[in-house]
Amino acid sequence: MLQETRLITRRLREFPDDSWTIERALDDGAYETLRKVVTEMSPDEVIEVTKDSGLRGRGGAGFPTGMKWSFVPKDVFPKYLVVNHDEGEPCTFKDRELAESDPHAVLEGIAIAAFANQASKAFIYCRGEFALGSRRLDRAISEAYDKGFLGSGIFGSKFDLDIILHRGAGAYICGEESALLDSLEGYRGQPRLRPPYPAVKGLYGQPTVVNNTETLATLPWIFANGAGAYKKYGTEKSPGTKMFSVSGHIERPANYEVPLGTKLQDILDLAGGMRGGKKLKAVIPGGASSPLLTDTDIAMDFDTLKEAGTMLGSGAITFLDEDTCMVRNALVTLEFFEHESCGKCTPCREGTWWAVKVLERVEHGEGRPEDMSLLHDIANGMDGRSFCPLGDAASWALRSNVKLFLDEFEQHVDLGRCPAEEEHKVLVGARRGIGLGEAGVGDQPSSGIGVDAAGAS
Ligand SMILES: Cc1cc2nc3c(=O)[nH]c(=O)nc-3n(C[C@H](O)[C@H](O)[C@H](O)COP(=O)(O)O)c2cc1C
Numbered sequence: 001m002l003q004e005t006r007l008i009t010r011r012l013r014e015f016p017d018d019s020w021t022i023e024r025a026l027d028d029g030a031y032e033t034l035r036k037v038v039t040e041m042s043p044d045e046v047i048e049v050t051k052d053s054g055l056r057g058r059g060g061a062g063f064p065t066g067m068k069w070s071f072v073p074k075d076v077f078p079k080y081l082v083v084n085h086d087e088g089e090p091c092t093f094k095d096r097e098l099a100e101s102d103p104h105a106v107l108e109g110i111a112i113a114a115f116a117n118q119a120s121k122a123f124i125y126c127r128g129e130f131a132l133g134s135r136r137l138d139r140a141i142s143e144a145y146d147k148g149f150l151g152s153g154i155f156g157s158k159f160d161l162d163i164i165l166h167r168g169a170g171a172y173i174c175g176e177e178s179a180l181l182d183s184l185e186g187y188r189g190q191p192r193l194r195p196p197y198p199a200v201k202g203l204y205g206q207p208t209v210v211n212n213t214e215t216l217a218t219l220p221w222i223f224a225n226g227a228g229a230y231k232k233y234g235t236e237k238s239p240g241t242k243m244f245s246v247s248g249h250i251e252r253p254a255n256y257e258v259p260l261g262t263k264l265q266d267i268l269d270l271a272g273g274m275r276g277g278k279k280l281k282a283v284i285p286g287g288a289s290s291p292l293l294t295d296t297d298i299a300m301d302f303d304t305l306k307e308a309g310t311m312l313g314s315g316a317i318t319f320l321d322e323d324t325c326m327v328r329n330a331l332v333t334l335e336f337f338e339h340e341s342c343g344k345c346t347p348c349r350e351g352t353w354w355a356v357k358v359l360e361r362v363e364h365g366e367g368r369p370e371d372m373s374l375l376h377d378i379a380n381g382m383d384g385r386s387f388c389p390l391g392d393a394a395s396w397a398l399r400s401n402v403k404l405f406l407d408e409f410e411q412h413v414d415l416g417r418c419p420a421e422e423e424h425k426v427l428v429g430a431r432r433g434i435g436l437g438e439a440g441v442g443d444q445p446s447s448g449i450g451v452d453a454a455g456a457s
Pocket residue numbers: 056057058059060061062063065084085086087088089172173174175176177178210211212213215216388389390
């Protein structure tokens with residue numbers, strides 16, 4: 001059976017009892033790569049190696065990291081590095097584990113990226129709910145200052161770096177990079193019109209690189225081992241490894257690091273297979289925004305998933321078993337988008353709200369035969385017409401559920417109830433659940449969409 005390839009998760013898996021401490025990190029060679037980078041390389045060389053490694057952003061879009069850095073104007077100062085540690089995509093929990101269990105690898109990666117981009121200030125935008133992770137990051141930052149890995153003249157070079165940890169208030173839209181910048185500046189977190197892109201005009205109007213936590217935590221390995229060694233893993237266009245957050249109706253939900261291009265079935269096997277030997281019904285391959293798959297014979301890399309009409313996204317894979325009600329799955333997913341829609345543009349604000357209303361009535365036995373085509377119309381009204389990708393993503397998730405599981409939607413309408421209702425009596429997110437206690441929690445699900453699947457974020 002496939003084993004994990006632990007490049008960025010090696011330290012935290014080998015030393016689970018103390019991987020986050022400065023003592024363990026130093027004993028394991030932390031900050032040695034940073035020393036080599038700032039004392040032996042120029043910022044341009046660091047950008048070239050990053051380009052050569054083929055590293056693509058792990059926040060969702062898969063944009064080549066080195067190329068993004070090369071868009072930053074050389075002669076405008078100050079420049080900023082912003083770390084996207086918001087991780088709001090449902091079922092994604094890789095950045096959280098990285099910051100909680102190996103904060104010094106995250107800081108070392110931040111320092112390498114800041115050096116490459118000649119940024120002397122880096123901001124970590126940390127999801128508000130990450131209590132343990134933010135405490136560990138906070139402590140790691142203090143320790144790094146004490147050891148001289150942050151501050152002025154790092155390793156005797158001319159490179160200065162301050163890191164500021166900022167906790168958000170827990171809004172999904174603040175993971176979108178331009179909304180994140182508004183939030184960081186103290187405004188309401190809503191997307192900005194682009195261009196100009198952050199690389200040219202970002203935080204406080206200055207050139208700003210925004211990178212995901214996992215992207216940055218990969219840099220120490222690349223600079224310790226070389227771009228060539230990194231490219232030996234993964235595929236030609238999606239090199240390296242990726243942390244996949246694997247959840248849903250499986251035996252062992254967890255983060256698994258495997259080369260990009262690994263078969264989805266191998267990842268399912270790594271996670272112990274389907275819970276209780278149940279059959280697979282659907283897979284959400286890249287977070288709630290990604291259209292569904294119905295089988296596991298596919299290579300998990302950016303381009304293959306795009307060709308298959310879906311996306312790798314943040315690498316959050318959720319497996320749904322044969323007992324799952326797909327109308328409820330669509331409802332829970334759209335409720336998430338409705339709740340997180342920032343309200344700035346009409347197609348998303350009204351479209352997500354309307355879709356939830358229609359899905360609620362289908363799920364609760366009051367659906368009409370024309371509701372499925374109405375749901376397609378609502379999706380078409382959001383797709384390509386929303387101000388930012390949140391509205392588009394909501395439409396993809398909606399359309400995919402209705403298209404692939406049309407028979408289930410029709411069955412709900414024909415029967416005048418949810419076919420799975422009697423068996424499971426599960427409420428997750430649905431507002432008008434049947435058979436619920438006051439706390440809004442029904443009988444424990446034997447299966448169906450549970451909190452370990454689409455309800456978790
Ligand atoms: C609605 C929305 C939410 C997002 N949430 C996150 C997030 O939580 N974390 C993240 O790194 N990127 C998120 N992104 C992607 C960021 O906008 C951006 O592409 C990413 O931080 C760039 O870093 P990377 O190039 O290292 O991937 C989100 C995008 C959208 C549209």
